[in-house]
Amino acid sequence: MQPRISLITLGVADVGRARAFYEALGWTGQSPDGEVVFFQVGGLVVALWGRDLLAEDSVADDTGAAWGGITLAHNVRAAADVDAVLAEATAAGGTVRRPGAPTPWGGYSGVFAAPDGHVWEVAHNPAWPIDDHGNVTLRLG
Amino acid sequence: MQPRISLITLGVADVGRARAFYEALGWTGQSPDGEVVFFQVGGLVVALWGRDLLAEDSVADDTGAAWGGITLAHNVRAAADVDAVLAEATAAGGTVRRPGAPTPWGGYSGVFAAPDGHVWEVAHNPAWPIDDHGNVTLRLG
Numbered sequence: 001m002q003p004r005i006s007l008i009t010l011g012v013a014d015v016g017r018a019r020a021f022y023e024a025l026g027w028t029g030q031s032p033d034g035e036v037v038f039f040q041v042g043g044l045v046v047a048l049w050g051r052d053l054l055a056e057d058s059v060a061d062d063t064g065a066a067w068g069g070i071t072l073a074h075n076v077r078a079a080a081d082v083d084a085v086l087a088e089a090t091a092a093g094g095t096v097r098r099p100g101a102p103t104p105w106g107g108y109s110g111v112f113a114a115p116d117g118h119v120w121e122v123a124h125n126p127a128w129p130i131d132d133h134g135n136v137t138l139r140l141g
Numbered sequence: 142m143q144p145r146i147s148l149i150t151l152g153v154a155d156v157g158r159a160r161a162f163y164e165a166l167g168w169t170g171q172s173p174d175g176e177v178v179f180f181q182v183g184g185l186v187v188a189l190w191g192r193d194l195l196a197e198d199s200v201a202d203d204t205g206a207a208w209g210g211i212t213l214a215h216n217v218r219a220a221a222d223v224d225a226v227l228a229e230a231t232a233a234g235g236t237v238r239r240p241g242a243p244t245p246w247g248g249y250s251g252v253f254a255a256p257d258g259h260v261w262e263v264a265h266n267p268a269w270p271i272d273d274h275g276n277v278t279l280r281l282g
Contacts, residue, residue: 001166001226003182004275005149006216006264025142032281041144043184043276045269051210058260059238059252060208067201068209069192070259075147085142097200111200118211119199123147128186134145135184140173 006044008072011051011062012116018048021115024092025085042134051116066117073121075128075136079108085122086110094120147185149213152192152203153257159189162256165233166226183275192257207258214262216269216277220249226263227251235261 012018019029019037029037029048037048055062076082082100089112090096097119100110109123127139153159160170160178170178170189178189196203217223223241230253231237238260241251250264268280 001168001215001229001263002275003168003180004215004271005182005185005187005213006269006271006275006277007214007262008146008149009212009214009262011210011212027142027144030279030281038279038281039144040279041146043274044146045277045279046146054210054212055208057252058208058212058262060212060260062208062210063204063206065204065206065209067196067199067203068206068211068259069152069195069203069257070209070211070213071150071152071195071199071201072146072211073148073150074142074145088142111198116210118209119201121148121150121199122142128147130145130147133184134143134147136147136186138171138179138181138186140171140179 007047008044009047009049009054010114010116010118011054012048013051015048015050018114018116021092021094022046022048025088066113067119071119071121073123075123075125075130077124077130079124082108082110082122082124086112089114089120089122148188149185150188150190150195151255151257151259152195153189154192156189156191159255159257162233162235163187163189166229207254208260212260212262214264216264216266216271218265218271220265223249223251223263223265227253230255230261230263
């Protein structure tokens with residue numbers, strides 16, 4: 001299995017509401033049918049799909065939990081950008097779970113939850129460069 | 142918020158066991174401290190970290206659910222590659238949840254669960270090209 005993630009699908013209660021949230025954050029959705037919405041997110045695709053349909057397709061036991069051991073992170077180029085993105089998320093209908101603050105690993109981060117409960121960390125990691133295409137490079141400190 | 146995912150952190154019960162699983166699939170982990178393991182996965186990073194620590198850091202209510210409405214997908218260039226990756230995952234200690242089969246959207250896919258329950262779809266989507274760097278391009282049919 002080559003090191004590649006191609007698609008991250010978020011199961012949501014209301015695809016239109018979730019689309020509006022991510023579009024308010026500046027992403028551009030496309031939908032072939034109104035049932036699923038896709039966003040080109042750098043070199044991968046993020047999809048929004050009904051949670052019941054996604055659970056069935058994933059052969060997953062859905063207890064309704066908002067968190068199943070996966071946290072997504074969006075890195076930014078400066079600490080001030082963390083606070084700016086958290087403010088955007090709040091304005092779009094998300095909820096800040098942890099405000100921006102310095103981290104033990106020498107960066108700055110905060111956390112918000114999207115309307116369907118998916119958790120996003122927003123982080124500035126000065127050790128990991130972000131190129132012009134948005135790709136991040138892992139560097140151990 | 143620019144369209145970018147920088148890091149996906151998987152909360153696991155045993156970081157060493159989870160690292161061995163993904164390394165058996167061909168990924169190469171790096172760890173600054175033995176507590177967290179990072180993989181460069183195309184233009185983003187996948188991390189393995191203790192689920193309790195991740196839940197706390199994410200300010201997430203952890204009910205222990207294996208699935209929280211997020212499914213990851215790994216796209217491959219041919220239908221036969223889906224079956225090959227599912228076989229690799231099984232050999233590495235994963236569990237096939239849905240064997241490879243044609244999909245309603247004109248592709249071919251299957252699903253496996255990693256040892257900590259994280260769900261991966263392995264898919265061949267003939268409509269979405271994969272470039273030499275592993276980046277996928279969204280195209281509506």
